[in-house]
């Protein structure tokens with residue numbers, strides 16, 4: 001069951017996820033530093049108060065987080081077998097053939113939860129397995145076996161999917177986070193890493209992407225401006241200033257740093273289309289998904305070749321996309337960002353790659369207040 005984590009010798013197995021869940025529940029950020037189940041950027045956001053600890057279900061698994069709940073020893077006695085026995089009678093391991101590769105903060109949790117409710121689809125124990133990039137080229141069969149073991153699913157399920165929204169950035173040769181992952185160390189980022197994934201998943205793997213206007217995407221990621229260094233502890237987010245001002249959150253604004261580069265989504269996607277044919281991809285936009293989730297859900301089920309289903313009622317008003325960032329950007333900032341020549345270039349490249357037309361000139365998610 002052990003999948004090697006990026007860096008160090010630690011593994012993000014079930015026991016490690018339980019331990020991480022306790023630390024998150026206890027707001028023990030120091031104890032989480034370097035933890036194999038909690039990505040460094042997520043920890044940064046937890047510490048800064050812009051990531052909700054309740055969202056840990058996405059990377060630690062709903063059951064693990066729920067079991068940590070109140071009361072000592074609540075998580076004791078859990079084993080992978082006991083997780084399996086939660087399912088009615090028949091359980092099997094199912095290698096995911098479908099990946100939601102990105103981006104995060106786009107509605108991916110809501111979409112994954114809707115898909116997970118489909119009778120034929122499942123994400124296994126957790127939405128984000130965050131481990132495919134630990135493949136380092138050694139013992140492919142063993143890796144596939146361990147990865148498949150993460151998807152102990154009801155026998156009635158036909159397709160397993162992994163919704164780890166950082167996966168797309170393995171395609172960007174300059175990504176600052178995924179460059180540290182074992183797959184990148186062995187095969188190089190970009191075409192090298194994506195080709196290695198093709199080797200693991202098979203040439204018939206299918207990929208779903210969803211892109212959101214980079215400005216609300218950045219606001220959702222907590223990539224806002226802060227006025228002063230001391231605001232990093234007592235964080236006061238300037239609600240309108242996305243890097244056009246003087247300060248920044250640990251070097252991260254929409255015009256500077258790691259997130260600014262990721263906002264140019266085409267950089268991440270390009271290599272994927274060099275390795276896999278266009279028909280293996282479904283490209284969605286968050287704007288369309290938010291406006292008409294049933295239509296997007298139909299696109300997903302059609303793409304996967306399973307029957308159409310009613311989009312779950314309880315997810316209709318944003319559902320498990322739960323966060324609802326109330327720090328909205330201003331129209332002016334939105335216009336300023338989208339007028340930047342390099343931003344226009346990125347959008348054009350993405351439109352060419354995907355065949356989508358982005359409605360990012362609308363001020364759908366901004367405020368003029």
Ligand SMILES: Nc1ncnc2c1ncn2[C@@H]1O[C@H](COP(=O)(O)OS(=O)(=O)O)[C@@H](OP(=O)(O)O)[C@H]1O
Nearest residue numbers: 104105106107108109110220290318321323324325
């Ligand atoms: N239906 C609908 N309508 C409008 N907005 C929606 C909807 N579903 C999800 N959301 C918003 O999507 C953001 C969460 O995205 P993700 O689930 O991909 O985030 S994460 O990567 O799992 O952390 C999060 O955005 P912010 O509120 O801006 O943070 C959610 O509010």
